[in-house]
Amino acid sequence: MNPAAPPGARALAPCKINPTLFALARRPDGFHELALTYAALELADTLELRPAAPAAPAEPTGKSLGSAVEDRLDLSGPAATPDVPRGATNLALRAARAVLDLAREGGRPSLPTSLVLGLEKRVPSQAGLGGGSSDAAAAAWLACRLTGLSPEDPRVREALASLGSDNLFFLGARATGHARGRGRGDEIEPLPTPRLRSFALVIAPSAGAPTAAVYAELASRGIAGDPATLRARALAAESAWCEARTVDQQRASQWNDLEAPALAAVPALAPWRAFLDRRGAAHFRLAGSGSAFFGWFESREEAQATLEVLLGEARSAGLVARGAWVARLAGHGVRSLE
Secondary structure, X not given: OOOOOOOOEEEEEEEEEOOEEEEEEEOOOOOEEEEEEEEEEEEEEXXXXXXXXXXXXXXXXXXXXXXXXXXXXXXXXXXXXXXXXXXXXXXXXXXXXXXXXXXXXXXXXXOEOOEEEEEEOOOOOOOOOOHXXXXXXXXHHHHHHHHOOOOOOHHXXXXXXXXXXXXXXXXXXXXXXXXXXEOOOOEEEEOOXXXXXXXXXXXXXXXXXXXXXXXXXXXXXXXXXXXXXXXXXXXXXXXXXHHOOOHHHHHHHOEEOOHHHHHHHOHHHHHHHHHHHHOOOOOOEEOOOOOOEXXXXXXXXXXXXXXXXXXXXXXXXXXXXXXXXXXXEOXXXXXXXX
């Protein structure tokens, strides 16, 4: 964040993992029908949103101001890598702009015409941790506070969903940071925060995993099995995850139908999978479409000790990680930092 800039509203955008993820069928629109669970972790980005320009007359209803104004993104942080968009294509900036346009289309000439979004990145990109989606949800939420729109407004949710399937989790389950997802993953039903507040060890290999490439590999393989049977399996795994009372039960409940396609689409992940299996970390699962892997531990101390051992052995095996973290379940989605 720029310390010399006037203060704006600030929010925390946590990352996520998917304890269970099942692909049920290929949809007519080309997407996959999913049954999955979401859980937010403490590892988070920080956002700050403020007006960049004074108010101007509102445009006629239905006309977007996106091409007539100039928003700005101030990007910083250890995960502000070159693949994170710096300009108007950034997902968070697009989400904030969409909400502002909705408000101004409603005849609110007192609202600003442009925005400055400060984004401090700690969640790595192309890791399956939902960093961009969480940033978009947090930016939309901040823009709602700025404009007076409700985050529950169907227009806000529709605009956010159009930018990405995971976005609505971080907004819709902001009270608990835990939910089940259906459809493309955008039909969100909040769940209570899991009782077992264990610790996740997250390791992000140096290679990223482009989501589109992973889903393309899934599509090329097809989905074997009757949708009803697959749905029953998904519900059983979801129930086991939600009812887990021990770390061993958490580990046993997990499943990810995207892991095998990701290992094929991103060959650099296969040595990591083999390494984890050899080092007693076969319970680690891929986060979403990857490339990060995560495993559960009873205590922060146990997870941290395992992290140090695994990273040391990985280096000896010629494997490079771009980051590793120990993070507890957050217990919330996007939230205010004020």
